[in-house]
Amino acid sequence: MPLNMLVARHLSRRPPPASLGTLVKACTASSAHVTASFSPGATSATKAGRIIAPPTSLASSASIPSRAFAASASLKENYDHILVERCFPENSDVVGGGVGVITLHRPKALNALCDALFEDLIHAARVLDEDDDIGCIVITGSGKAFAAGADISEMSKREFANAYKTNMFSQWADITKMSKPIIAAVNGFALGGGCELAMMCDIILAGSKAQFGQPEINLGVIPGAGGTQRLVRAIGKSKAMEMVLTGNRINAQEAMDAGLVSRVIDSELLLEEAVKMGYGIAEKGGVAVRMCKEAVNAAEEMTLSEGLRFERRMFHSLFATRDQKEGMSAFLEKRKPNFTNE
Known part of the structure; x- marks a missing residue:
């Protein structure tokens, strides 16, 4: 029976905290039977194809699923x-x-x-x-x-x-x-x-x-x-x-x-x-997200005129990105943008 989501492997073997108890529920009723384990020596392909059993801390909220991954x-x-x-x-x-x-x-x-x-x-x-x-x-x-x-x-x-x-x-x-x-x-x-x-x-x-x-x-x-x-x-x-x-x-x-x-x-x-x-x-364009963060934080360090100049330069620079082209095209075409962070 197919699973509707995969769960991320917990990177620590220490007992999970109770505060994470609302992060992710058990995948589905069917996934409760999954008891797969993680082998540190497995290849990337093997890891990617394996269902990783969820830690206790991720076992109580279906609204935020995670997926298995090859550990960095x-x-x-x-x-x-x-x-x-x-x-x-x-x-x-x-x-x-x-x-x-x-x-x-x-x-x-x-x-x-x-x-x-x-x-x-x-x-x-x-x-x-x-x-x-x-x-x-x-x-x-x-x-x-x-x-x-x-x-x-x-x-x-x-x-x-x-x-x-x-x-x-x-x-x-x-x-x-x-x-x-x-x-x-x-x-x-x-x-x-x-x-x-x-x-x-x-x-x-x-x-x-x-x-x-x-x-x-x-x-x-x-x-x-x-x-x-x-x-x-x-x-x-x-x-x-x-x-x-x-x-x-x-x-x-x-x-x-x-x-x-x-x-x-x-x-x-x-x-x-x-x-x-x-x-x-x-899910937003990653380049624009980073520039937003940088520009807002700069407001604490710059005068208003300096900040406005800095903001304009960052705004202008985004017209060199693929995400700007995609975002504006998607708006005009009335569809959801597919940003690639480029």
Whole structure:
């Protein structure tokens, strides 16, 4: 009996987080009998033709299917502190139409951002950013937290000389250097470094139980990974000043009202909706998507006149792409465009 979809292989053998439970349901009733395994030594052709049994974390929402794939040599077989999945829409042959999902996975520590976790995160994000099958990336957290801040047990041991010489937290900003859009699906606590990580992403979606805050003042320090800079740009000086001086949290609705997040979604549907949004972005022309991201981000660094000039130049340059020709032809012909990211 034919399957109506294939499921992606989970790239980590660690136990899957409960927060991913709404991502993908069992394929169909018939697919419940599939118990195929993955052989790391198999050839690409063998891997591509094999149904990969879904991980537990992908076994509860038919609305976002995934497909089997040959594991990239660049993605690690196992990450210590994250889970990685490549998801694809059902019955779609869109070039670059997949979504990479990275789950911060230190649930006992509320996904506290230790150095090793960030190394895993940056590595996986870079690989997905260079993956031609992936058009968008989603970052979320396992358990009841997105990330409850930096790892204080790790940070408390540091002295000024070490923090200064290593330019502590500077590597975190590598997330902002990815060319593909990144969606933060904030499922719970996003405090301190967790809030700062969310703000490094391009779109923040908040689960109904999400909480945001910069409580560093309670530890005798200030935000060190963008909390005093990106937060001001997101919600304005007065509200940002209140948050960093008091250490108080705001809930999901308050975050949306302030302009920190774009949408509040029921927590049970958050990851599902984030991946759906990712699919919608990934089906657009990839060159234009990257230029949109670059132009919008440039608005924070440029004057209005500089930004307008930059925008026009990028707009003009897109007339050298096949996607521009295809997009406008499809509009005039009243059909869906078939973008090739060229």
